[in-house]
Amino acid sequence: MSYDAQEVETRWQKIWADTGAFEADADPSKPKFYCLEMFPYPSGSMHMGHVRNYSIGDAMARFHRLMGRNVLYPMGYDSFGMPAENAAKKEGGHPHSVTHRNIASIRADQERMGYSYDWRRFLATSDVDYYKWNQEMFLMLNERGLVERRMAPVNWCVDCDTVLANEQVKNNRCWRCGLEVVQKDMAQWFLRMTEYSDELLDDLDNIAFPENVKAMQRNWIGRSHGAHIDFPVSNSKAVIGAFTTRPDTIFGVTFITLSPEHPLCGELCAGTEWEANWRELRDECARMSEFERINMLKEKKGVFLGRHAVNPLSGEVVPIYAGNFVVASYGTGAVMAVPGHDQRDYDFAKRYGIEIRRVLVEKADDDSNAPLNEAFEGYGPMVNSGCDGFDGIAGDAAKDAVIAALEKTGAGHGKVEYRLKDWLLSRQRFWGTPIPMIHCGSCGTVPVPSADLPVELPLDVTFSEEQSGNPLASHDTFVNTPCPSCGGAARRETDTMDTFYDSSWYFMRFCDANNDSTPFNREIVDYWMDGGVDLYIGGIEHAVMHLLYARFFTKATRDAGLNEIGEPFGTLVCQGMLNAPAPFCTNCNAEYHVDNFGGDCPSCGKPLGTRSAKMGKSLGNTVSPGDMVGKFGADTVRLFILFGANPEAGMDWSDSALEANYRQINAVIDAVGSAQAMESSPGIMDEWLNARLRVNQSIWREVMESVSLREGVMISHFGMLSDWNWYRRRGGCDRETARAFLEGWIPMLAPATPHIAEEFWHQLGVQGLLAEHALPDITDSSNDAPVLAREAYLRNIITSARNLRGLAERHTEKEISQVVIQTAPAWKSALARDAIRLESEGFDFKVEGQTHLQSLDIFQNEALRGEIFQTWMALTTGSKKKRGRIHTWSDGERAQIFSGIDETGTIAANSEFIANALEVSSIEVYPVGEGEDIGGKAQVAFPLEPGISFL
RNA sequence: GCAGGUGUACCCGAGUGGUCAAAGGGGUCGGGCUCAAGAUCCGAUGCAUAGUGCUUCGCAGGUUCGAAUCCUGCCACCUGCACCA
Incomplete structure (x- = not known):
């Protein structure tokens, strides 16, 4: 049967939309599930990466609805940003119209996929009813002292015509366009994210992010514990502050290195013979491109600045250098150099002939004067301190001792340093949230009063390719405004906000998307966001950008009393490539x-x-x-995406696999059709099918809960189908059973292929939409083992007989036409029962097994003794490679044996089926000894594994 | 260099110390159905073998009665960070 996917899918999509099937509202009486995908930048049409992202999310949203949860599943657009601005320039329009055209297009693509979004919560960050809340919250952050405007060296992308935050620079290149960034000094707006460094780092231990994301964030925050040490400059009032993680090596300092940009450099060497060299090094570093830097940094290079500094603990005087490997922006831009215990300093000292001194040994009794052929960077007892009270102590104790000594003399203190920088928020672009600040000649920088918000982006701007810079800056009516404080003439800030600001709280806005008096209602957010977004799905590329900003924002808004949760995302899944x-x-x-x-x-x-x-x-x-x-059709594409790989794994596109999934959908349709057309004729297989349904349901729920969608689909779209096929092959044909099976099965089809599932549900004639249906609790399946074991028994016999048939064919000239099956003799079954019983009583077969066997009556039968012994071993201890059967039998199999399954009768009752499966015309079956021992198979016969011979 | 991860049959991919020659799918081959094709259904797909045997889960060792699974070392690939003091 073929079906019209276009017709079926669009029909149900319309019905779902018309009935508001996916609309959810906060309801504290119900358990909630907040399912969210990283909302897209609307760039025209949806691509396959989106499809993967949303198909995962939609399947999980639908699954949780089936589980009776109140599911929040919204969609919106991260619609500020440069591509729209560039497109507007190209076509001479306005980014606003470009953006909304693109949104309409991508939304239509999403709707065609059947994603179950609550579209009432639609938002676009570039719409003023969203970004006015950006501004509102900016004022709030400002009041809380988290906003700062300062002059700073910043990363500038020439192509994008704007500054970039640290997180947005990858390998010295712009994350968006890939062009190398250059350094510029500019007055910029920052959010003081570093206030939250510790919390951002420490909370990582308690959230369900993938390890690699956590590692990247830890790495990015880069907390290191150490000491700040002040080295006074000889014959000067100047002091060089240096950060070190190794205060325990302070007595090994033989020089100090400053970054060439360090302000003290110029001061120290001004007007001396050393100045020219320093200027050269500084200029060289300033114009180094990334490529050159990597090459140059292999070579540690420095210049002496002609001055010396004093080690505050030892009083020793050491030379001061400027070094190309010292980073100005980390720590203080100054390093206390310990060549004996830092490889980098070692290389530098070698090159410039500076003393290399050992102040740590590896083990307590090592020679404290052993020469160093390379830096020893490990921890060990201090030696050669030249001061009392330090030699001999090691590791943290040594660090603490040095810090204590520094603090005592006021020459330094313990300090924690971070790699994380404040978030550079401002962008010199048009298409972003205007920063609500006003520059007044007499009052300075003044925030726009909340009542005057929003500061709207003007729509009367024409964009063209010729213009450069930010059109806001030349828009007079935007720029010129009275100062809110003194009323005098003033100018608006023309920088706009980084678009990552928009996405730092959108998940909270979604909870209460149509609120027009506040960004969101606190109670509603606390309901939906309790424990964070329950499932957040997106790409790994935002590991240290969006995911870090959003975490910061959630903590900052929490502290402002806007919400109570501190972490935005509970479980994070990064879908593979x-x-x-x-x-x-x-x-x-x-x-x-x-x-x-x-x-x-x-x-x-x-x-x-x-x-x-x-x-x-x-x-x-x-x-x-x-x-x-x-x-x-959408169902096939969704099935392919979900079945192709588990969410986190990479997956390969394959046309043939896609077609195979299409065939699978057709097979499911056929199966459902056949189930609906059943006669009413109950039989032995009905119980089995019910049991399979129960087993599959419970595994399915378990794997779906853990977002193992591939496994879930394997059960719902493959396993269930093969069970149904087996049922029919085995003569199952009962209307009632089939219907119950469908009622259990069809909902399982819905997460991956919602349209056909809804269509089947409708055909079943059940009241209401499947999309709104909640599954009843699972039925008890504890009694299913025997009936499942019975079928498994037959399948095993057929499988092993099939293998044997191939072998048998090679040993006989004639066409094979008959099978003789000899089931295990009664004594073997009795032994098996005995072994099972003993095992359940905790019997130790290794120790007492043989004694027990010899005590049995049957063992007196000398003719059988060898076989009895073998059987016993196979049952209990097994061989080197194979464990005893009592350990490998399933519960059902054990029950079969223990209750004395009539193997002969079971096979005889199904002989026609077995004969067909084996392609033979007749089957003969009897227990060993009750007929001729054909082919000597009596010996092989084992409980549940009869001897089989082909004739 | 550091950190995180990966390595399973022709391919993709599951895989809790024993029920693992290893799920599932693709591909390939064979069969049933059909006038035929497609779809669907059934089976085969490491080697050997009238069944309990051998070899195989990146390579080499080790722990264990028993290893794809645990440990150690190495190799390869991917991702991120990187003279960060």
Whole structure:
């Protein structure tokens, strides 16, 4: 049977929308589930990466609705940002219209996929009814002292014409366009995220983020414990403050290194013979590109500044250098150099002939004067301190002792340093939230009063490719405004906010998206956000950007009393990459555009092979979701995506796999059709099918709860189908049973393939929509083992007989036509029962097994003694590779044996079926000894594993 | 260099110390159905073998009665950070 996916899917989509099936409101009497995907930037149409993201989310949202939870599942658009501004320039329009055109397009794509969003909560961050709350909260942050405007060296992207935050610079390149960033000194707006450094770091221990995301955030925050030490400059009032994580090596300091940009450098060497060298080094570092820097930094280079500093503990005088490897922005931009115990300083000291001194040994009794061939960077007892009270102590105790000594003399103190910087918020672009600040010549910088919000982006701006800079700056009516404080002429801030600000709280806005008096109602947010968003799905690329900003924002708003939760996301799932084949040259280890398929490598000329590579425009190995939906329907695409790989794993696009999933959908449709057309004829298989349903249901629920969607789909779309097929093959044909099976099965189909599931539900004639249906509690399946074991017994016999048939064919000239099955003799079954019983009583077979066996009556039968012994061992201890059967039998099998299953009778009752499966015309079955021992198989016969011979 | 991760059959991918020659899918091969094709259904897919045997889960060792699973070392690949003091 084929079905019209387009008709079925769009019909149900309309019904779901018309009935408001997915609309959810806060209701403290119900358990909630907040399912959220990282909302998209609306860039025209939806791509396969989106499809994967949302198909995972939608399946989970639908699953949790089935489980009776109140599910919040919203969708909106992160619609501020440069692409719309650039597009507007290109076409001479306004970013606002570009954005809304794109939103309409991507939303239509999403709707066609059947995603179950509560569209009442739609939001676009570039709409003033969203970004006015950005401004409102900015004022709140400002009042709480978390906003700061300061002059700072910042990362500037020439291409994007704006500054970037630290998090947005990857390998010295802009995260968006890939162009190298340059350093500029500018007055900029910052959010003081570093106020939350410790909390951001420590809370990572308690949230369910993937390990790699946590590692990246820890790395990014980069907390290190150490000491701040002041080194006075000889013959000067100047003091060099240095941060070190190794105060225990302070007596090994033989020089001080400043970053070339350090303000003291110029001061120290001004007017001396050393000044020229320093200027040269400083200028060299300033113009270094990333590429050059990596190359140059292999070479540690420095210049002496002509002055000396005093070690505050030892009083020793050491030279001061400027070094190219010292980073100005970390710590104080000054390093106390300990060449004996820091490899970098060691290399530097070697090069410039500076003393290398050992002040730590590895073990207590090591020679304290042993020469160092490389820096010893580990911890060990202090030596050669030159001061009393330090030699011999090691590690943290040593650090603490040095810090205590420093604090006593006021020369330093314990200090924690972070790599994390404050969040540089301002952008010199138009398409973002205007920063609600006003610059007044007499009052300084004044916040826009809350009552005057929003500061709206003007719509009467024309964009063209010729213009550069921020159009806001030249928009007179925007810029010129009276000062809210003195009423005099003033100018508006024309910088706008980083778009990551928008996404730092949208998950809270979604909870109460239509609130027009506050950003959101606290109670509503506390309901939906309790424990964080229950499932947050998105790409790993935001590990240290969005995910860190959002965590900061949630904590800051919590402290402002806007919400009570401190962490925004409970479980985070980062979906894996979507790959597709691309031409690949093994020789050059390079991938090429799909246009090169079948050709030769453009660089080395060798024939190109194929490799799976991340789907993307640059390789052209993309697949259009729209095309696939048009061809196979949304359900097939969704099934393919979910079945292709578990959410976190990478997955490969495959046309043949997609088609296979389409066939699977058709098979399911056929099966459901056959189930609906059943006669009423109860039989032995009904009980089995019911049992299988119960087993599958409980596993399914378990794996779905843990977001193992692939396993879930395997059960719902593959396992259930094969069970149904087996039922029918075995003669199952009962209307009542089939209906019960469908009532259990169809809801399981809904998370991945909601449209066909809803269609089936409708065909069943159940009241109400499946989309709104909640599943009843699971029925008890504790008594299902025997009936499942019975079927498993037959399947095992058929499987092993099939294998044997192949062998048998080689040993006989004639066509095989008959099977003789000899079931285990009564004494073997009796032994098996005995072993099972003893095992349940905790009997120790290793110690007492043989004695027990010899005490049995049957053991007196000398003719059988060898076989009895073998059987006993196979039952109890097993062999080196195989455990005894009493350990490997399932509960059902044990029950079968213990209750004395009539193997002969079972096989005889199903002989026709077995004969068909084995393609033989007749089956003979009897217990060993009650007929001829055909082929000597009596010996092989074992409980549940009869001897089988082909004739 | 540091951190996180990965390595399973032709391919993709499951895999709690024993029920693992290893789920499921793709592909391939064979069969049933069909006038035929497609769809669907059934079966096979490491080697050997009239059944309990051998070899295999990146490589090499080890722990264990028993290892794909635990430990150690190494190799390869991916991701992130990187003279961060």
